[in-house]
Amino acid sequence: MGLSERRVSRLFDPGSFKEDLEGQNTHFICGAGTIHSIKTYVAMSRGRDCEFQSSRQWSTAQQIIKTVGLARAAEAPLIYIQDKIGGNNDTEGFDTARVFSSDMSSLLLSSSGMGSVSASLAELAKRNLLMSVILGPTSGPLALPVMLADLVLMTRRGALCMGRPDMVKAMLAQQTDLYSLGGSDIHSTASGSVHLVFDDEADLFTDLRKLLLYLIAGKSSTYGEFSTPPEVDFNRLLPPSHNIPYDVQHLVRSFVDSDSLIEISASHAPEVLVGLASLQGQVFAVVASNSAHGGGVIHKRTARKMIHVIDLVGKMGLPILFIADIPGIMIGEEAERDGIFTAVADLFRAHSRCKVKKLLLVARKAYTGGVYAMSGPGFEPVAVLAYPDANIGVFSTLTMEKIIQSSSMTDAQRAVVSVLDKEIRSPLLLKDKGLITDVISVRDTRGAVFKYLFD
Template sequence: MKLPLSVRIKLLTDKDSFEQFSPGIPSVYIAGAATMAGRRIFIFAMEHEPGPPVDMMKSLDIGIRAAEMALEERCPLVMLIDRPGLGHSTGGKTPIPPDSSRLLADRRGTGRLYAALARLSGEAPRVSLIFGQTGAATVFPAALCDAAVMIRDSAVCIGRPDAVKHMVGEAADFEALGGARMHCAVSGLGDALADSEQDAISWARRYLAFFPANRGGRPPRIEPAPPEEPACADGRLVPADPDKPFDILPLIRRFADRNSMLELKELYAREAVTALARVEGRAVGIVANNSKNKGGILFPETCEKISRFISICDAFGIPMLFLADNPGFIIGTAAERAGIIKSASLLFTTIANAQTPRLLIVARRAHTAGLYAMSGPGFDPAQFLALPTAAISVFGRRALDRFSADRDMPPPAKAALKDMIEACSNPASLVDKALLDAVIPVSEMRPRIAAFLDMASTIPRPDIRKQVLLV
C-alpha cells in the first residue's frame, strides 16, 4: 500500500522540520525545505493521490523553485518520484495537460526544471526515490541525480504503454518498458532496489550520511565500529589459484566498519563492486573487482559503472580505495562493437582527472591495462600495495606457461618471460625493484586504509566543480 506523501516526507526528515513552499495550493509538485540528521535539505515531490485539476505552470514553478534554491544554498536535494495524481486521473494513460505549449516552450517550463536539476550536479548531492509507475516528462528527474533507489513495483519509461502502442506499435506494460528490476540490473539507471517505501527512504538517508552538504565540505566522520569479522584468519579469503572465482565482499567486510557498506548499482555490472563504506568512522568509496561474476573481466558497462562512481566520489571529496582482481578488458568482435575501447578510455580519463585521493591494493590479478583501470601506476595513487596473493604482470600465469612451451623463443623474450613469471608468483620482487610500495597481509589492510584516510583528510579540497557523469 502506498504511503501518503506527507508520511513519506516525515520518514525522510527530522521531526517537524519540513517547511512547504506555497502550502494550501493544489499542485502536482510539493516542495520545501527540511532538515535530515540536522542538515538542511530541499525536497521536490510528486503528489500521487487523486485530486482536482491544477494549474500546471504554477505546479511546475514550485518544483523549479526547490531545485533552484538547492543550487543557490548548495544543499542536498531529495526527489520523490511517482505517478502524478492531482489533475491526472488518467489510469496510467498519457495525459494531455492544458497549456501544453507553455509547458513545453516557456522559459520556465519543463525544460527549466531539467536544467535546474542538471546545474546542481557536482554542487550538492541529489537523490531520487521512485515510488510509482510513470512516464513522459516526469521521468527525467529520476535520472538527473547522483543516486536513484526504486521500489520493486515502480517503473519509469519515456513513453507510457499507450503511447508506445500508438506510436511504434509495440504492446508492452510498464514493467516490460521500465520496471525497477530492469533498470537496476540491465539499464543501470537504478542504484538500489527496495522492497518497500520505508526501505527506500532508509537507503536514501544512509546514502546522504556519507556526503558533505556540498562540494565545499568534507565527508562527515562518525563514531568508528569494528569490522564484522576479524582479519586474523586471512589465508582463506583470497584463493592462491588465480583462476578460481571468489567473492570479494567478505574481504571488504574484514576491514570496513561493521554494517557501514552501502553498494551502488549492486545488480548492474556485478563483476565490479562500487560501494560507500567507513573505516574507523571515515567515509571511503570502494571500487573492487569481483571474480565471482564474469571472472572480474572489465566490460563496457563495467567501465561506465566505475567511471560514474568515481565522478560521484571526486565531486564531493570522498577518498577512494581500489581493490584489484581482474584479468583485463573483454576482447572479441562483440566487445569491439559494444565500444570497449571507448568505455575503457572514459574510465582512464575519469581516473586521471579525479582529484580525490586514491589508494590501490592488488588482491590477486592485475593484468594488462586492467591494472590502470584500478587507478594503477601512472594514474598517481597515493600508495600502490599488494596482498601476498597478487599477480601483477602483462599476462596471467596460464598464458605465461603456454609461452614457456615455445622452445624457439629468442633469448630477450625468454628473459622478459622469466621476469613476468616472477612478478606473477612473487609480488615482493616488484618491491625490490621499487615498482610496488609494499606487500601486506589482509590483517594489515584496515590500519593501512585508516592511515590513508587520515592523510586524505588533511589535503585541501580544490574549489572546482566536478560534474557527476551520467553513464
C-alpha cells in the same frame, strides 16, 4: 496524516521540515528540512494525495524550479521524489489524453517550462548532491529529471519509462505493460539506471538518510560511531588459486566497519562491486573487481558503472579504494562492436578528473590494461599495495608459461621472459624495484587502507 506527510516524516528529522508555498495548487510538495542535521531540500510528488489536473502542470513546474534555485543558493543537497499522481491502481490511468491542456505548448517551449525543470536540476547536479526517488510509476518528461541524479532509489512499486504503454502501442504497434517497460528489475539489472531497489518505502527512506549522511558528513572526522568488522579466518579468506572465482564482498566486509557497506547497482554489471563504506567511522568509496561474475573482466557496462561512482565521490570529496582481481579488459568482436575502447577511454577520463585520494590494492591479480582501469600508476594513486600472492604484469602467469615454452625463442629472450615471469609472481620483487609501494597481509588490510586514505 496523508501519504505525503508520512513520507516527509520518514525522510526529515522530527519537526524540521518547512513547506515552501504551503497550500499552493500544485502536484508537488516542496520545501526544506534537516536530515541528520544536514539542511536538505525536497521536491516531492503528492502521489495519491491529489488528482492529476492538467491546469496544475505550469504552477508545479514553477514550484520545482524555485526549490532547485533555493537549494543551489544554499549549496544544499536536494531530493527529487516522483510518484504517480492520483488513483490507487498503478497499472491503470496511463491515458495520454489526460495530459492535454491549453498551455501545453508553453510548457514545452517556454524558457521557464518543463525544459527549465530538467535544466535547473542538471545545473544543480554539477556541484550539489542530487538524489532521486521513484515511489510509483512515472514516464516521459516527468521521468527525465529523475535520471539527472547522482543516485536513483526505487521501490518495487515504482516504474520508469520514456513512453507510456499506450504510446508504445500507438507509435510502435507493440503491446506491453508498465513493468515490462520500466519496472525495477529492468532498470536495476538491465539498464543500470536505478542504483538501489527496495521492497518497501520504510527501508528506502532509512537508507536514503544513511546515504546522505555518508556523502555529506562522511568526510568529516566527526562522522559518527562505528563497529569493527566481525572476526574471520584471514588464512582462508581468499581461495588458494587465482583461477577460482571469488565474491569480493567477503573480502570487503572483512575490513570495513560492521554493516557499513552500501552496495550500489549490485545487480547491474556485477563483475565489479561499487559502493560506500566506512573505516573507523570515515566514509570512502570502494570499487572492486568481482571474479565471481565473468571473471571480473571489464566490459562497456562495467566501465560505465565505475565512472558513475568515481564522478560521484569526486564531486563529494570522498576517497576511493580500488581492489583489483582483474584479468583485463574485454576483447573480441562483440566487445569491439559494443564500443569497449570508448568506454575505457571514458573511464580513464574519469580517473583523471577525479582529484580525491585513490588507493590501489591488488588482491589476486591485475594484468595489462586492467591495472590502469583500476586507477593504477599514472593516475596518481597515493599508493599501490598488493597481497603476497598477487600477480601483477602485462601477461598472466599462464600466458608467460606458454611463452617460455615456445621453441621459437632464443636463449637471451627466454632469460628476459623468465625474469619477467618471476616479477609477475612476486610483489616483493616489484616493491624492491620501487614499482609498487608495499606488500601487506590480508589481515593488515584495515589498518593499511586507513593509513593511506585517512592518516
